[in-house]
Amino acid sequence: MKNLFAITLGILTAIGGFVDIGDLVTNGLVGARFGLSLVWATLVGLIGICLYAEMSGRVAAVSGRATFDLVRERLGPRAGLANLVASFLVTGLTFTAEIGGIALSLELASSVNYLLWVPLAALLLWFTLWRVKFTALENGSGLLGLALVVFGVALWQLHPDFGSLAHQVVHPHKPAGEGTLTYFYYAIALFGAAMTPYEVFFFSSGGVEEHWSRKDLFTARLNVFVGFPLGAALSICIAAVAALVLKPASISVDNLGQVALPVAVALGKLGLAVAILGFVAATFGAALETGLSCGYSVAQYFGWQWGKFVRPREAARFHLVVLLSLILATGVVLTTIDPVTVTEYSVVFSAIALPLTYFPILVISNDRDYMGDHVNGRLTNALSSVFLVIIVVAAVAAIPLMLLTKAGQ
């Protein structure tokens, strides 16, 4: 019974934890512009994140080593450092976007300008990172994030023709008036939103924080293979309601309120309130995860003590990095830069940085020295090699596409 509870809790947390500001903005934006013609990109990203997270989780459970610990070990100190700098910048950019997302969500709830919410959000984040236990922090935000199921309810209440929706997904057709390059630029954005590197830093470091062993492999896999697909289903619901309500009215998404608008149309004020609660929980949870991931990656590269399973004094440098990252990210949000724009760039840069950490994990998960009998099976290796190609192609294509389309204009 206790076991069943733990498994259910893990899955629910994975669903709520899957969606962050990147998924909210990108799915709303793409749904309003491209309908469901880009759902395939979310699905490709979903398979990718499942493979990547399963490998990292297995490596963490079997060897007790988290992702960045191994990145340096496989790539050496020089390439590892370059990798650390790139990954840290992308995670920091995502952290900035999430803090902006919390403030924007609070603005939706209160009509008080988001900039006034930023310091409060930062203070609350810092307190949570400093004092709240890892499991409480992970479960709390994940469970509250389930409020986003309201997007599924809204989709159902809009009484769409599900047959025609499914047809749009299976036979993707670029809408007239959108360029081919723009179409593929947003495909990469959706791919990056689903497959953000911090999710894996957090997942594998969390495995070490919670002292996973080989016995926990089953639970970890279940979280990934059940929780993530359900989380991706939520993302697709966000795109679908935008396609149904916003696209026919030619409303383009350039703020968070427009992402929630279809829910208000379908379910009224109460639905909107639940959606906003989901936004706050999802962005707050993701801000915790990205903030910790900033600390995890630096501490793991240098071999410092990290994690919330020890007293802050025993992991002094880790907590210092987390604190400085928070101050820096908050400072960037306070420059009045548009958080939605930051989010749009953060998902594309996530796709660009992905090969840097994916490749070392793929190598380690095949290394018997670390993994013993738990090395990748043939199917996993075949799939993850195909994904290595996809990830590299997406990363290489992202910057030229960004320049040619002026970031999707």
Add this chain to the structure above:
Amino acid sequence: MSDQPAGRVLDLNLHLLDRQVVDTEGLLVCKVDDLELEPGENGALYVTAILVGPRALGSRIGGRLGRWIMSIASRQATTPPPRIDMSRVRAIASAVTLDAHRADLGVAPLDDWVDRHIISRIPGSRHESE
């Protein structure tokens, strides 16, 4: 490596360098930033110590960045670079396990400084999370 721990022959690049070092209680100490090698009587090279810190790491990062790290670090330093003698290594697996306490090794002066001047001054730093 003949005297410690069981005279194993290792590919240093693959099995020792950049590995996580863990103390007797499982606390993380540092990475194997570099190694101290000394020739034995038979002419073979033996690993005598794990070298730790920016001066050891800088020489392996190399290039202009590596020299820059080393020059900054040696300007700050008053003592020789921290080292952990191989006699303190108990096991080499996915981590290098020591039979010593992290606090007794004195390999992380920066950590002590950050702890004393910043982290310990924030309320709640001595307690586990709740």
